[in-house]
Amino acid sequence: MEYRFLGSSGLKVSALSFGSWVTFGEQVDTTLAYQQMQAAFDAGVNFFDNAEGYESGASESIMGEVIAKAGWKRSDLVLSTKIFWGGDGPNDTGLSLKHVKEGTDAALQRLQTEYVDLIFCHRPDIHTPIEETVWAMNQVIREGKALYWGTSEWSAEQIRTAHAVARREHLRPPSMEQPQYNMFHRDRVEREYSSLYRELGLGTTVWSPLASGLLTGKYNQGIPQGSRLDLAKYGWLKEMLLDSEEGRARLEKVGKLAPLAAELDISMAQLALAWCLKNPNVSSVITGASSVAQLQQNLQALEAVSKLDESVMEKIEDILANKPQEPEDWRAV
Numbered sequence: 001m002e003y004r005f006l007g008s009s010g011l012k013v014s015a016l017s018f019g020s021w022v023t024f025g026e027q028v029d030t031t032l033a034y035q036q037m038q039a040a041f042d043a044g045v046n047f048f049d050n051a052e053g054y055e056s057g058a059s060e061s062i063m064g065e066v067i068a069k070a071g072w073k074r075s076d077l078v079l080s081t082k083i084f085w086g087g088d089g090p091n092d093t094g095l096s097l098k099h100v101k102e103g104t105d106a107a108l109q110r111l112q113t114e115y116v117d118l119i120f121c122h123r124p125d126i127h128t129p130i131e132e133t134v135w136a137m138n139q140v141i142r143e144g145k146a147l148y149w150g151t152s153e154w155s156a157e158q159i160r161t162a163h164a165v166a167r168r169e170h171l172r173p174p175s176m177e178q179p180q181y182n183m184f185h186r187d188r189v190e191r192e193y194s195s196l197y198r199e200l201g202l203g204t205t206v207w208s209p210l211a212s213g214l215l216t217g218k219y220n221q222g223i224p225q226g227s228r229l230d231l232a233k234y235g236w237l238k239e240m241l242l243d244s245e246e247g248r249a250r251l252e253k254v255g256k257l258a259p260l261a262a263e264l265d266i267s268m269a270q271l272a273l274a275w276c277l278k279n280p281n282v283s284s285v286i287t288g289a290s291s292v293a294q295l296q297q298n299l300q301a302l303e304a305v306s307k308l309d310e311s312v313m314e315k316i317e318d319i320l321a322n323k324p325q326e327p328e329d330w331r332a333v
């Protein structure tokens with residue numbers, strides 16, 4: 001396993017990590033979760049990602065049970081949760097001081113741990129003053145309930161504002177962001193945040209590296225039974241990813257990437273994960289899996305990274321045809 005610094009922090013996270021969205025509590029029970037997490041841990045994964053909103057807390061409960069049973073050293077783990085969607089009450093969502101405190105306490109109980117290493121603001125909350133959220137995040141850190149705080153799907157401007165508030169108030173600024181990043185979704189990580197890595201030392205733990213499985217090629221001939229886009233509850237995801245002109249264009253690109261993966265003697269999943277791992281601004285690529293076999297295959301993506309040399313990356317770029325525009329370098333003119 002390769003370990004990368006989380007931005008400019010002193011924390012090292014496994015370059016490939018394991019997350020539980022959709023799977024734990026929906027497709028994966030505690031027994032299977034144990035097998036998956038053990039396989040991940042044995043392969044050197046130290047970062048396990050979760051959120052209070054995943055299956056209404058059931059995902060954290062399962063992860064907590066697995067960790068308690070496995071008996072791993074706490075210092076060998078980097079655990080996360082994300083706060084925003086905690087329930088139906090008027091104060092159960094968002095990033096108010098009240099919900100951050102109560103959501104964190106409940107998550108820690110479900111995870112059966114005294115602290116999470118990473119706590120994320122799962123989305124920006126336009127109803128809560130940023131000062132309140134920055135302070136709330138600092139408060140949970142001060143209470144020893146979390147070590148580093150970060151954001152998920154915040155704009156570069158929102159992250160910069162949080163930084164400025166934290167610096168002004170002599171508080172801890174966010175250390176990391178959790179954005180979507182895959183071959184079809186690049187703009188934010190590659191363009192919008194580009195100055196934040198250097199200027200703020202931002203780390204990133206990226207999600208949906210396989211675009212929910214699309215990039216494995218499994219949807220090229222229709223929707224396999226039991227796959228994520230076959231789940232009734234996630235009909236909205238199927239609509240978003242497949243049922244549109246854009247969705248059909250994506251599948252066409254996946255079709256064109258397949259011979260390239262075959263040429264390199266790797267699976268499509270490994271190609272897509274290795275492509276994310278090539279980005280030096282990515283601290284960790286969070287993989288998700290509904291079986292142990294999928295996870296084992298994905299964990300081998302690290303070995304595929306060296307196969308993605310400049311010429312292969314160029315071929316991928318030609319197929320994707322979606323490279324975000326880099327800022328103009330007027331000195332080079």
Ligand SMILES: NC(=O)c1ccc[n+]([C@@H]2O[C@H](COP(=O)([O-])OP(=O)(O)OC[C@H]3O[C@@H](n4cnc5c(N)ncnc54)[C@H](OP(=O)(O)O)[C@@H]3O)[C@@H](O)[C@H]2O)c1
Pocket residue numbers: 018019020021022023027049050082122152153178179206207208209210211212213214216218226227228229269286287288289290291293294295297298
């Ligand atoms: N911060 C956020 O807002 C946010 C949002 C989403 C996710 N996340 C985090 O990121 C993690 C990863 O996201 P994701 O689950 O969407 O990742 P993903 O890699 O895009 O999709 C994972 C899914 O693809 C399928 N799959 C994975 N490997 C495969 C393989 N080798 N062959 C065939 N199918 C394969 C499986 O679904 P099926 O077998 O069911 O088809 C699996 O559950 C989540 O678990 C969560 O921790 C965060």
